[in-house]
Structures are given as structure tokens and as C-alpha cells.
Amino acid sequence: MTDSAKPAAKPDAKPEAKPAGESRVENRTVTGDEADMRLDRWFKRHFPDVNHSYLQKLLRTGQVRIDGKRAETSDRLAAGQVVRVPPLADWAAPTRSAVPMGKPKPAISDKQAAELQALVLYKDADVIALNKPAGLAVQGGTGTAKHLDAMLDALRFDGHERPKLVHRLDKDTSGVLLLARTSFAATKLTEMFRGSDVRKTYWAATVGVPKPYQGKIDLPLAKEGGPNGERVAENKEEGKRAVTYYSVLENAGKQSAFVAMWPRTGRTHQLRVHMAAIGTPILGDGKYAGQGANLPGAEVAKKLHLHARRLILPHPRGGKTIDVTAPLPDHMLATWKYLGYSANLRDDPFEDVE
Numbered sequence: 001m002t003d004s005a006k007p008a009a010k011p012d013a014k015p016e017a018k019p020a021g022e023s024r025v026e027n028r029t030v031t032g033d034e035a036d037m038r039l040d041r042w043f044k045r046h047f048p049d050v051n052h053s054y055l056q057k058l059l060r061t062g063q064v065r066i067d068g069k070r071a072e073t074s075d076r077l078a079a080g081q082v083v084r085v086p087p088l089a090d091w092a093a094p095t096r097s098a099v100p101m102g103k104p105k106p107a108i109s110d111k112q113a114a115e116l117q118a119l120v121l122y123k124d125a126d127v128i129a130l131n132k133p134a135g136l137a138v139q140g141g142t143g144t145a146k147h148l149d150a151m152l153d154a155l156r157f158d159g160h161e162r163p164k165l166v167h168r169l170d171k172d173t174s175g176v177l178l179l180a181r182t183s184f185a186a187t188k189l190t191e192m193f194r195g196s197d198v199r200k201t202y203w204a205a206t207v208g209v210p211k212p213y214q215g216k217i218d219l220p221l222a223k224e225g226g227p228n229g230e231r232v233a234e235n236k237e238e239g240k241r242a243v244t245y246y247s248v249l250e251n252a253g254k255q256s257a258f259v260a261m262w263p264r265t266g267r268t269h270q271l272r273v274h275m276a277a278i279g280t281p282i283l284g285d286g287k288y289a290g291q292g293a294n295l296p297g298a299e300v301a302k303k304l305h306l307h308a309r310r311l312i313l314p315h316p317r318g319g320k321t322i323d324v325t326a327p328l329p330d331h332m333l334a335t336w337k338y339l340g341y342s343a344n345l346r347d348d349p350f351e352d353v354e
Helices: 037-048 051-062 096-097 112-118 146-154 183-195 270-278 286-293 330-339
Strands: 027-029 082-085 120-123 127-132 175-182 199-207 216-218 221-224 231-234 244-253 256-263 306-314 322-326
Touching: 037 051, 037 082, 082 231, 112 146, 120 322, 120 330, 127 322, 146 175, 175 183, 183 306, 199 270, 199 286, 199 330, 216 221, 216 270, 231 270, 244 270, 256 330, 270 286
Parallel strands: 175 306
Antiparallel strands: 027 082, 120 127, 127 175, 199 256, 199 306, 216 244, 221 231, 244 256, 306 322
């Protein structure tokens, strides 16, 4: 039928109504560290109250999908894929109270979009690097109403695809976070983060001074449950190998140190657990050091002092190297000034480490 032969639309035609609850559907992007994870285990991480039988029902009725296709519990996920999560039963979705029943989640405001765009440190046709603020979760979860993954449309700019997460930072860790702007870049970057092509340098303030001043921590780690959320602990029998190089750059007597760290592996909470394990926990890390994470009498913020300072990696299309540095957040700048540390050091203390 030609365009001229098409029947004219009725003037009183109404747009098709969305099914009840459709406005509360979530689409979550699989990150690089979740690659090859089974779908049921992915659900357990993000929605711990969803039991196996309920998930099976959602899958059987086609409500949970991967990139728009029906899925099974045993399906292995790939970085950059999008998991459709339908409205969940109230008992299975404790964050649901943040969203009025029957009403859509509010879209990101122009002000929020502008604030997010102002965090961009580097941008090209394939990659965006952000200076993630401390306190902003990368992905949603129990009790997390605001997270970066839900706001990625604000970072489309002139791109045709929604940016994709390729790695994560803890909610309370600030610094360089990389996003892929294309599916091609997502695949390449995920391979790099799973291999040894990415050089990550973190800065932290510690309670106490590590001895020796330079060293290597090789301590296997495993995830364990807990009443206050996911924890990680040393586990020589069942843990995965975790390796961290560290270097003391400056120190304030025996009270504290300014430490650079290079994680050669990417385990959850690796740097936090490793520094606590050698007796010098990261300042403000109450999760792994309790009261031992504070400096008695010091006028410093009671926040985690861990910052993803620098990221160096090959460009996904080759031909050049991406080298991005993120300035310290305000609470760490204030602590650096209080303790007399330098905030603009550029030298790589690990350049001779293979």
C-alpha cells in the first residue's frame, strides 16, 4: 500500500495504554565484573529477597528478559547486556517504598543531568570517564533508590546508544569510572578489565603507617553474608587470589599515611580488606575496621578516604592510550590539608613493577 493509500488516523485516536505496572519496569546493565555470572546469582546479588521459585515464575511468564529475549536461570550474562526486571512483589523489592504504587519513577531533572555531565573527565566517540562522587552508588540494590545506572541516559550526548557500565566502584569510593558509549567499546573494555591491560591507581589515607613503606599483599578473598550487607574476608581455602601493590607516598608521623595502591586483581572491597589485614585500615572504613578506622582527636570527615585516582588503558579502537586522572573529593582534600599531604603528585610509584 502506498503512503497516499493509507487510511487517515482517526482524530480522536488515543495512545495505547501501558500495561499496569509497566512504568515500574527496571532495565539494568550488566557490568564487567558481572560477566559470566549466572542470571539467578545476578538476581541474588541485586534482589536478595527474590527466591528461586518466584524467579522461575517470572522467567516462565517472560517477565524477566535479557536484551529483550526470554531467559533461564542458568543463562550466563555478558557485560553490556540489559536485564529487564519487572515490578516485583512488595516482599521481594524492599526499595519499592521509594516509588509510589502505580506511579512512574521521576525522570532525572535537568539540574541532575547537568551535575552528572559536569563530572565528565574525558569523552570521545567510544568512551566516557567520570569523576564519580563518594556516596553515589553505581548500581541499585536493597535500600538504594538513587544510582548512576538509572541516570545514564543523561550521558548520551550525541551518541545513539545508552552508555554502559564496564566496571564498578564502591558507593563510598570516589574517582575515575569508565563507561562505554558503544557496544563495541563495551566488549573491548570488559576484556581489558578482566585481563591485565588496565592500570588502576588508588589514593587513600590510612590509620597508621604500613611497614614496609612499599610492599605486595597477596591474600585470597571470598564474599560472605552479614547483617549489614555484603562483606569480604580472607579465605585461604575457598577465596579467589587477590593481589595489591602499595606505596607510602607521605606520612604524618606514626598517625597516618598517604598511600598509593595498585590492585592487580579486581575483587570486591579488595583494597579495603587488604589494608585492614596488614593493620593499617583505610581512614573512615568502619565496615572493615570499626572504631579502628578513626584518627582520635583529628578533625577529619568520618567518610571513607579511598579515591580511584588514575586509570591508564589502551583505547578500545587502538592507536592511542587513555590516561585519566581525577581530582580528590572535598572531604579528602580537607584531610590532605589537615595532615599536610600533597594533593597533586603525579609520579607513578609502580612504574617499575611488572
